Amino acid sequence: ETPAWQFRILLPSDAKAFAQIGMNWGWNAHFPVTEMAPATALDGERVYLNYLGYLLAIDLKTGKLQWRSARLDLGQKVQQNQYHYPEQYNIVVAGDTLWCVTRDVAHLGQHGQPFRIGRWESATGKPGWNSQNIGDLQQWNVMGVPLPAGDRVYVTAAKNGQGAELHALALQASDGKLLWSTQLGTHQADPTQMWNRRSPQPSLLLSGGKLYIDSHAGALVVLDAGGGAIDWAFAYDSSMPDNNNWYNQPAGFTTAGPPLLVGNTLYLKGMRSDRLYALDVAAPKLLWKRPVSESTMLVGIDGDTLYFSGDEVLALSLTDQKLKWASRLPSGTGWLKPLLTADRFYQFTSRGIFELDKRNGDTVRLFRGSDLDSLGGMLFTAADRLLSVSNLAVTAYSLGDAKTRPEADKSAAATVGK
């Protein structure tokens, strides 16, 4: 169980400061930043992190830091302000380019400071254009996971001071020129006013010339990716977040997963929705819907089985929408990214990495690992490595030789949203 390497993201003093956030504010306030795992992307050479605006690149083979945008200085910054929005920081790697939705580290936690989109060279960290410096883009508070596609990058945003109005943007990848913007709708609860709840960050999926955007707040909007015209939209049940914070209010458990497209069927479960929807995107029409827990998230599809995660791993038959099996796992963070392989389901929890048999949900193995003081988080595979990314560290474990490595899941040709 010795890792190949481990990269500790936070100093022990910073980790302690993170755990104590909220105590200084009284009434047992809960901040999402205390359980966040950083936005992460991988290519064949490096792991990239966007940790609250600090960008880092770690060598996949050795675990050494290759470059960083600035020295991490978080302890006091996170204590001073409360509008951290950890869920709004994102990172995607496409070719030799990193795309990040991020905010100047000097503005960490400050209310009203917008997020930007920018590009960086993945090998060196050299910054390219940034929306902060582009006239047409300065008015936008960018959100969601950027979706690079060819010579464009798609993202969502709201205008500064109009946080409830959600827009989709198409930008020219080379220079950030705004190609089009389309207003998608209006949030009933302004996400820019949420500090004690995870705010909804739209998921984007591109397929067949269509851009599918799940607001995670009650609407799926489908646009023509070329010109930005709205094709159709679907409103779904989604609970209203409570922006108040009451004394001793229990912290909610919130997860978020992108929609899944298999053929012409789109499976959708919004962040605050307690319904799973199956849509025929060709018609378009609703095929079926069924109740699920609000705290659950879509993970993947394997043949006729849809897998969910959260504080329970669930397997749902797509044939009759009946629950096949359920396996409750320890939960510490809603920043989850489980791993599906040909016959296994892996989830990184505060008690270690659970390996479940996909046929029946039985725990085949509990691998304690080397990050047991974390809350759990995300799992990735790259070449011969299994990587776990938590609120405290990135840890790489060797997967052994090709014969013993878990076989990648091939049964579902699902397009996964971002």
Added chain:
Amino acid sequence: MASLPTAFRLLPFAFCLYFAFCVLPLFAAADDEPGITVTGAGEARARPDCLEFDVQAAGAAELSGDAIVKFHERLRRVTDAFQKLGISQLRLEERDLSISDVANEQNPRPHVTIARALRIVITDIHKLPEDDLLSLVGKVMDTAKDMSAGSEQAQQGAVAVRFALGDPKAVRAEACKRAFADAREEGQRLAQLAGGRLGRALSVQDVSSTTTNTTVQETIYAIYGAQLPQPEEPGRIVSNSLKDIPVRVSLRVRFELLESPDQASKTVVEK
């Protein structure tokens, strides 16, 4: 913000109820039956020989079919997990089954919850060296936490642990014996003061717990909006730590008050 001031304003009311239900009965008028009525207290101690963990297997969902699947899966996995430990002195008891349909902040629509309380009992712990006991406790607690099986506190991962006497009857009998002896001693003292002598016991009443305080507890918990913990089964003797557990018994005994031999002979002479 919760109404803290309101809660504090209600405290005097709670105390009044406490006095009404707990203290006043102590000053209840003594019975006026003849004889001497005394209360004797006895104590016996015993070391726990069992270790208990309270866990739970539950399934909750908006659809009752989902809740049933989740419940059965959970019960199977929790049971299998503890049986796989291969601890010969481990016993898994299935206890209460509860079914509810409630909405809460996490689930705004009512969810059916099916829950089975489970008790893991490890017997004969008094025969184990401390290191072995700790190792065994570690295995059980790790398993409970890996299964997120903590009773009513699953999200926090806490597991309720306590030590218990497997068979409390013997130690309770010893405490009763001592309580009766204490009552007799007190009765003899009072009889002497009265110039008589102690006769036989006419009635014995176990007054070890004159009130369960249930009504007062219910009131106080209701004020704070908390859930009253489930009462311990009667007769069980438990402790939060591994130490000799005192078992205390109080007996109210009414003895005959007889004439002393001197009084008896004086009466004969007067006649």
